[in-house]
Amino acid sequence: MASNFNNPYIAPFDYVVFGGTGDLASRKLLPALFRRDRDGQIPPPSRVIAAARSVLSRSEYQAHVETSLRQFLDGEDLDGQTWTRFRERLHFVSLDATGEAGWPDLVCLLDDSPREVRVFYLATAPHLFGPIAHRIKASGAQSPDARLVLEKPIGNDLASARRINDEVGAVFAEPRIFRIDHYLGKETVQNLLVLRFANALFEPLWQSHTIDHVQITVAESIGIEGRGIYYDRTGALRDMVQNHLIQLLCLVAMEPPASLDREAVRDEKIKVLHALAPISAADVTHKTVRGQYRSGAIAGSPVRGYLEEPDVSASSGTETFVAIKAEVRNWRWARVPFYLRTGKRMPQKVSEIVIQFRPVPHWIFPSNGSDASPNRLIIRVQPDEHIRLSLWMKEPGPGGLRLRSAALNLSFAEAFKGRFPDAYERLLMDVVRGNATLFMRRDEVEAAWGWIDQILGAWAEAGDRPRPYTAGTWGPSAAIALIERDNRTWFEETLDIP
Numbered sequence: 001m002a003s004n005f006n007n008p009y010i011a012p013f014d015y016v017v018f019g020g021t022g023d024l025a026s027r028k029l030l031p032a033l034f035r036r037d038r039d040g041q042i043p044p045p046s047r048v049i050a051a052a053r054s055v056l057s058r059s060e061y062q063a064h065v066e067t068s069l070r071q072f073l074d075g076e077d078l079d080g081q082t083w084t085r086f087r088e089r090l091h092f093v094s095l096d097a098t099g100e101a102g103w104p105d106l107v108c109l110l111d112d113s114p115r116e117v118r119v120f121y122l123a124t125a126p127h128l129f130g131p132i133a134h135r136i137k138a139s140g141a142q143s144p145d146a147r148l149v150l151e152k153p154i155g156n157d158l159a160s161a162r163r164i165n166d167e168v169g170a171v172f173a174e175p176r177i178f179r180i181d182h183y184l185g186k187e188t189v190q191n192l193l194v195l196r197f198a199n200a201l202f203e204p205l206w207q208s209h210t211i212d213h214v215q216i217t218v219a220e221s222i223g224i225e226g227r228g229i230y231y232d233r234t235g236a237l238r239d240m241v242q243n244h245l246i247q248l249l250c251l252v253a254m255e256p257p258a259s260l261d262r263e264a265v266r267d268e269k270i271k272v273l274h275a276l277a278p279i280s281a282a283d284v285t286h287k288t289v290r291g292q293y294r295s296g297a298i299a300g301s302p303v304r305g306y307l308e309e310p311d312v313s314a315s316s317g318t319e320t321f322v323a324i325k326a327e328v329r330n331w332r333w334a335r336v337p338f339y340l341r342t343g344k345r346m347p348q349k350v351s352e353i354v355i356q357f358r359p360v361p362h363w364i365f366p367s368n369g370s371d372a373s374p375n376r377l378i379i380r381v382q383p384d385e386h387i388r389l390s391l392w393m394k395e396p397g398p399g400g401l402r403l404r405s406a407a408l409n410l411s412f413a414e415a416f417k418g419r420f421p422d423a424y425e426r427l428l429m430d431v432v433r434g435n436a437t438l439f440m441r442r443d444e445v446e447a448a449w450g451w452i453d454q455i456l457g458a459w460a461e462a463g464d465r466p467r468p469y470t471a472g473t474w475g476p477s478a479a480i481a482l483i484e485r486d487n488r489t490w491f492e493e494t495l496d497i498p
């Protein structure tokens with residue numbers, strides 16, 4: 001299987017989507033495939049086969065997709081020609097994921113002029129991953145080169161992740177398993193690799209002598225959006241930190257890989273995961289903060305509290321916000337804390353990485369407080385994607401020497417005109433290419449769960465309950481104290497939200 005990151009070739013494929021009528025398929029997978037088709041990237045005979053428990057005819061499924069594309073294409077045109085072509089790719093098979101019903105129909109469809117690449121995408125609950133993989137094999141649907149794509153969450157803790165990995169590993173070899181973390185498909189996240197390893201400028205500074213600390217914020221203004229059943233037994237630590245924030249941390253902290261080969265990149269990421277300092281029950285109160293939103297307002301509109309959300313237990317102890325002071329114990333990052341935070345119902349949606357540099361060793365200018373704010377590199381992942389470096393400059397004008405902080409600002413929208421593809425567009429096509437660089441390997445997922453499990457265990461041991469915060473704020477005040485204890489502050493910049 002080719003693993004070249006830049007291999008543009010897309011072979012004709014069959015994408016079998018389990019959970020093909022579900023939320024993820026409607027919101028993300030089908031719009032992504034449609035857009036790739038519109039851009040001419042999908043070869044003619046490729047098919048998209050939805051597999052689900054519901055009983056639908058092919059034309060009913062096509063109508064269902066048309067409706068959901070109209071809803072989720074963000075106002076883009078469902079233009080006639082592409083839709084006519086895409087519609088013809090759509091098939092539907094009703095089957096029982098854990099029983100025998102429907103599988104012969106799937107096999108029959110797949111074997112009817114098989115396409116070059118066969119992908120099974122499991123957009124289902126994780127407890128079905130093992131049983132579906134087993135059925136794929138038992139029914140004869142598996143072809144020698146078939147790929148299996150697993151959506152997060154892969155389990156709920158280390159033990160369940162291992163079980164799932166064992167079950168799917170009994171059917172598919174590791175190089176054919178693609179574990180999705182959609183953050184890795186985001187343009188700005190891939191750009192982290194380019195920023196660090198294609199520019200000579202940053203790498204010599206990328207270490208503890210020059211960097212004071214790193215902040216990673218993934219804030220969302222949305223609440224749990226009707227996902228109460230899933231969310232209430234999951235919480236922010238498992239839903240966001242175990243995957244998205246840890247992946248961002250790995251890309252910031254990893255050593256330069258020898259190449260973009262999937263194993264080279266993932267080998268470096270796993271070293272970071274192994275270097276993450278464990279957080280014990282003794283540390284948990286000063287290194288972590290859990291929060292849960294109460295009613296409040298987002299952009300002027302009132303929103304209810306977490307405990308009033310549908311399908312959430314009235315006495316729930318699930319966190320919707322978490323802040324962590326993490327440490328990567330190696331030479332490069334000694335004494336450089338990584339402050340992570342993520343939360344629902346925060347004032348705005350913003351994901352960003354802040355690299356805070358240390359002050360210069362000796363300040364020769366008149367002190368007007370400027371020596372207190374050293375350089376800072378901001379990598380805005382979303383929205384309004386940009387990279388900004390703050391520098392001290394002389395304020396123009398005669399008399400005295402006044403310094404002012406100015407920014408070198410690279411706005412992606414201005415520098416690179418055109419549409420930013422959704423993360424799934426890249427990832428779905430990378431599966432067909434056989435390129436797993438932007439997917440998580442088994443050991444990465446398990447190492448991340450190992451670190452998370454310790455925090456969950458420490459919270460349980462310390463009897464830690466989430467602290468309330470008002471919806472529309474940046475989380476509980478304890479999160480501010482977490483960083484201010486170290487004489488640092490969270491970088492917060494209010495966006496102009498239209």
Ligand code: BG6
Pocket residue numbers: 152220239
């Ligand atoms: C998902 C989480 O993985 O990521 C959601 O399950 C969260 O709770 C979403 O809302 C955030 O993704 P994005 O791309 O909107 O930042």
